[in-house]
Amino acid sequence: MSRSFKNARILIIDDEEQNVEVLRRILMRAGYSRVETTTDSRDAAALYVQLRPDLILLDLHMPHLDGVGVMEQLSEIAEATYLPILILSADVTPEARREALSHGAKDFVNKPFQQDEILLRIKTLLETRFLYLKIQSQNQILEVKVRERTRALEEAQIEIIERLAMAAExxxxxxxxxxxxxxxxxxxxxxxxxxxxxxxxxxxxxxxxxxxxxxxxxxxxxxxxxxxxxxxxxxxxxxxxxxxxxxxxxxxxxxxxxxxxxxxxxxxxxxxxxxxxxxxxxxxxxxxxxxxxxxxxxxxxxxxxxxxxxxxxxxxxxxxxxxxxxxxxxxxxxxxxxxQPAEQPEENGDWPRRPFARY
The missing domain is CATH 1.10.3210.10 (Hypothetical protein af1432)
Structure with a gap:
């Protein structure tokens, strides 16, 4: 596994302690070293702000705040980037899958799941996440270069204009x-x-x-x-x-x-x-x-x-x-x-004839 995948920040949100522990062990054995968990979905928003995870593994049906509610909260605070959310749920109905995907989930796996399958899906989602971040970073670099180039062109244009004005004057x-x-x-x-x-x-x-x-x-x-x-x-x-x-x-x-x-x-x-x-x-x-x-x-x-x-x-x-x-x-x-700043009049009582430089 590449270094970037090993460093991926993963957050598990599930009200069942046993499910959380199983997922955590699977991930740790696979080489993921930055795994955080919670069994209280009400902590999801605060943990997201604190951890800025690269992937969220989210149960759908939980007390207090269900998976859809968590995704609605995250949609209000998440940065404008690709945040993969993988739903893990025992609810196999088409309605549950449709609702989860429509609220921002990027994938849906039914419980109980196969270890190999869950790891492959996690790897695919992280690949997409890191590719998105790479493209986003490249775009930001390009935007900076475009701004610098535009500024250079504007400065050249201004210099030409000033010289043209002086030539006429x-x-x-x-x-x-x-x-x-x-x-x-x-x-x-x-x-x-x-x-x-x-x-x-x-x-x-x-x-x-x-x-x-x-x-x-x-x-x-x-x-x-x-x-x-x-x-x-x-x-x-x-x-x-x-x-x-x-x-x-x-x-x-x-x-x-x-x-x-x-x-x-x-x-x-x-x-x-x-x-x-x-x-x-x-x-x-x-x-x-x-x-x-x-x-x-x-x-x-x-x-x-x-x-x-x-x-x-x-x-x-x-x-x-x-x-x-x-x-x-x-x-x-x-x-x-x-x-204009007050100045002493010249000998003839006139104001000094100077450029008005403040504006």
Whole structure:
């Protein structure tokens, strides 16, 4: 007999002491060394929890709690695995066999039984039990490997997305930090709005791609110091559609959300944005990033404009509530600002222009 069979934990439940002793001796002589017994079926559930047996030999008709009652109790506490229960009963009626098998028994042997037969049936049930456990263990290992592989793919995807966002941003921001600040502020807003953590994380990772479509805008227009002509402005407006096309067809939620943000982050609540979408028709992520993008754009110097003082930028965001921005987004933005750590103003009375890193 293999080592695994010798180590099998076997529990005998029978109200007749003589039957219990006969079974125990048969098993011990056959090499089974871990055999526990009870003549009180009411102890079955507690013994199962304590011993976690690999096989249960169970009488069907017992006082206090019969075999069916024992199986009903075990079905409520047993782990989700294959637990072989072998019924040993003097009841030879088809009804008894049918009831036992329907309540979870894996085999049924009538008393009196032949020693060779009972040992063969026990061996077969244990083989099935250990094979099931082996497959279950292999499945768990595979699940871990799949999770690790999925995590690695997600991390690679995130890295590519971040580099793509930086590549677009370097066109008109030589630090490449605008995209990261927008991502951080967007996450703060999303959390302030009560979105679940998974959605907050998605928005943080997807929002830096909001301006990826700038890759398709000529430098002569994107870096122009003077005012854009109407024709040039129409070209700049096209970066939302370009970005959406670059990101379209994504199979993962992150890319699908990034596409949505790229296409909608220049929409206005009043409907006078790039695509004339208004109100709640603008996707939530687009409304969130619209506030984060404008706030950072106002407070950062660009080739075509100086940086606004932070206090003035906050006031401008507030002034645009119900016009450029969703009122709920502005309220969330103001709460985020209030929750930032207090800092000493700079010499010009302005707040320090730093990334909002807490979210």
């Amino acid at each position: 370097f066109r008109d921001d030589n630090t490449g930090q605008h995209t990261q600040r927008v991502g951080q502020m967007s996450a703060l807003l999303a959390r302030q709005l009560g979105l679940p953590d998974t959605q907050v994380t998605l928005i943080r990772r997807a929002s830096p791609l909001h301006d990826v479509g700038k890759i398709g805008i000529p430098d002569t227009i994107l870096l122009k110091l003077g005012k854009l002509t109407p024709a040039e402005f129409e070209i700049v407006k096209g970066h939302t559609a370009i970005g959406a096309r670059i990101l379209s067809g994504g199979k993962f939620p992150l890319l699908r959300l990034a596409e949505e943000i790229a296409f909608n982050h220049h929409e206005r609540w009043d409907g006078f944005g790039y695509g004339a979408i208004r109100g709640d028709d603008i996707p939530l992520a687009g409304r969130i990033v619209a506030v984060a993008d404008v706030f950072d754009a106002l407070t950062q110097q660009r080739p075509y404009k100086p940086a606004w003082p932070v206090g003035e930028a906050i006031a401008e965001i507030d002034r645009q509530r119900g016009h450029q921005f969703d009122v709920a987004m502005v309220d969330a933005f103001l709460r985020v600002i209030e929750q």
